[in-house]
Amino acid sequence: MDDQSAERLAAILPVLINAGAYDVYFTPIQMKKNRPATKLSVLINKRDLEDITYLIFKHTSTVGIRYQSFNRTVMSRHFTKVTTPWGAVSVKVATFKDITKQTPEFEDCLAISQKYQLPIDNVYQMVYQQLKN
Structure with a gap:
């Protein structure tokens, strides 16, 4: 996201954790036209995808979300x-x-x-x- 302040982005972290996200983190990135931006990464259980997607759209300025699936082994x-x-x-x-x-x-x-x-x-x-x- 290149159009949302750090203060406003910080507010989404506890919302997502409280909704069941395993982890939430931000990464500084460069977007098109060399704009500095922040990538929001959220690790979740697949069953929570729709609810987490809703919360991201509701609480951030983004209009699109990319998804990736990973395997996980837990002790x-x-x-x-x-x-x-x-x-x-x-x-x-x-x-x-x-x-x-x-x-x-x-x-x-x-x-x-x-x-x-x-x-x-x-x-x-x-x-x-x-x-x-």
Whole structure:
């Protein structure tokens, strides 16, 4: 889009996320006649295409939308809790075949960091230390 301000474009991001988009992002591009513009990319489930298309037309200046289909592989996920000296932290556990990834939830770590005035890295380190035990 070459005719919509950054402020007005920013407003569409939460609308699309709340409508079920997996991700929404903007990319600066050059359009015809060398005009600077912004490309809006939205990753969605195919079943949401009509609703998301409606929202893009409603909340942006665009008059056309291009579509592309991609395949997606997602690791199985579940959550567990780790107890730290400052409280419990949720940890996302993702698996695929023999691969396991464990990631502390940012919001839990941030809340502890703020409550106890700790660097957030200290909270993450404590969670990872507890995961090793």
